[in-house]
Amino acid sequence: MSRDLILGSIRRSLGVTGTEAPRRTVTNDRLSRHPRGVVPERGALSPRKRLNLFRDMLAEANGTLQEVASPDDVPAAVADYLRSKNLPLEIRRGADPRLEAIPWQNEKALEVSVGRSDGRQLAAVSHAFKAVAETGTLVLVSGPDNPTTLNFLPEHHIVVVDAKDVAGDYETVWDALRKKVGKHFPRTVNWITGASRSADIEQVLLHGAHGPKGLHVLVVGRP
């Protein structure tokens, strides 16, 4: 009932019936063509410079970044980060095939468990779908192998991303996602730009409000 009331009231205000063909054509076109708006030129760079921009923008949002040559180097880099933060050598990760392919057993002291977070884990490792240089933003997509809880509950979040997946702007990432998933948009798409923060007390900027206090990005391979 409310539905008809609201739509009726909107149509009265707009002076339309809702059946006008030209209006339908305009909206259907926009939805199917999803035209790009103004895309800042900031991210239109060579792959190397794009990665540098990503690193700089991430640093502004209090995130850190390390480049590693191959997936084989990830376990040692993860262990190094945990040690630098005085954390136990334990991580929880999703079952993403790219994380499965990493030789975790090479880092003997590192304890690796797989699955969602129940709030007790201090550190998690996720694999990003893409990264956006424009603002230093990571794009993560939920699914059976990528639990969303890993992005928010642990105190430290380590995100692995392939160097070739660092895009200049968000629009490039949307197109890649559409290509990958078709009409079945993922349940959750997370844009993450830096570590959790709040300035609600006297406008003093503090990190680690409810989400991770630390965000560390491992970029794998050459850009």
Next chain:
Amino acid sequence: MTVQIASPKFKSNARAALKDAQLQRALGKVEQGFVGKRRMVADRLPEFEALRDLARDIKDHTLAHLDLYLEAWERRATEQGGQVHWAATAEDARRIILDICKRRGAKTVTKGKSMIAEEIGLNDHLVEHGVTPVETDLGEYIIQLRHEAPSHIIAPAIHLNKDQIEADFRRAHAELPPERNLEEPASLMAEARAVLREKFLAADVGITGANFLIAETGSSVIVTNEGNGDLTQTLPKVHIVLASIEKVVPTLEDATTILRVLARSATGQEMSVYTTFSTGPRREGDPDGPEEYHVVILDNGRSSTLGGKFREMLRCIRCGACMNHCPVYAAVGGHAYGWVYPGPMGAVLTPSLIGIDKAGHLPNASTFCGRCEEVCPVRIPLPKLMRHWREREFERHLSPATVRWGLGFWAFFARRPWLYRPATRLAMKTLARFGGRRGRMHWLPLAGSWTRHRDFPVPERDTFQAQWKKRLKAEAKQKAEAEAAAREAEKAEEKARENVT
């Protein structure tokens, strides 16, 4: 907490706020925090102004096709397993949300920051029916402990100092050791994090607002810096999104364009920390996420606003830039406005939602300096809209007798120029005599409420019209002299040429 309407008392609220030393100290930080940071990120993005134009156009386009985009969004959201509930009024929305909570036997509900939840008085309604709401945004949590309304739409506790918050935490978290140190903002935040973490994990239902609904994908979008919205919507079995009808945008690209101006205008960040696009409930095989995903879509008078002079207000994306840049907000803070939405956007929106009879003071509480319009990311002409409310207030005979009498008196003269000119000339001469040589007046008849707080400047000796006339005369004289000089020069030149030949 439900916000009681205190807008009719704006004048006494403002007087009290001006005398409140603690509040004045807190308000002093608004300008140094938000304004400078916004300027910096806007300046470093060459496309910022073009993005603002485009954000405005996207909103206008969507509003002109609102019925169709809402239908498209509903279709997609439902296809992906979402449940859409339409709520024409605040009461409808409260009933729908309570029904969902009851059906799931919910005892506690975590909440992300939602101004619409404040607008419909959701928390009190839940409490009355045995459901405990827990605000999880740090600022909202603090004001919930104090049973206060937010004083800013993105920084709800901006009116408080840390000593007050420390006292609240000691009172509310009585089970923690009393000797603990809570002197620093960091220790306060750490305590809130620990206390709220338990609430997140125990909640039966999570309620968030929405910054956008996306028609293309059927998604809802929230933007936070703390991550509280994500814990609110990911951990409980049920996620309820509370959104108003004007939140819909057509595509992911359109949402992206507006996101590029939202955080920059709000907090001066390049992008907020967490921007989350949610579409439907947990999918098969997903290890986490809610089992049910509901969207309550609220009208509450907005569809009528769409048809009138105030349609442009529906472009608002709730960034708070207008209040951050408002001299009136900076002087009296958000609570003086007496309801959910303060500052310039509140001065335009509140009369539409609670009536001009109750909120008439708000559009009058403006210096019309225009800074709000200058910084609005979707270019809402806020001063013009406030003026419309003033006109409507006058038309409906709601303005006080002194204002009406004064305006009538002025209009009598203004419509009779032959009377107006000598009258103003006389008034100015009189005022000048009052002011004497100091050029300022400490007291003026009929203007006591002005001169009590500051001096009244003595007017220039002449009226504007008289000065303008003088200026035109002087310009004409100058022009005539210049022309005469040019003629002389020409003549001299001619003579010189004749002499040569």
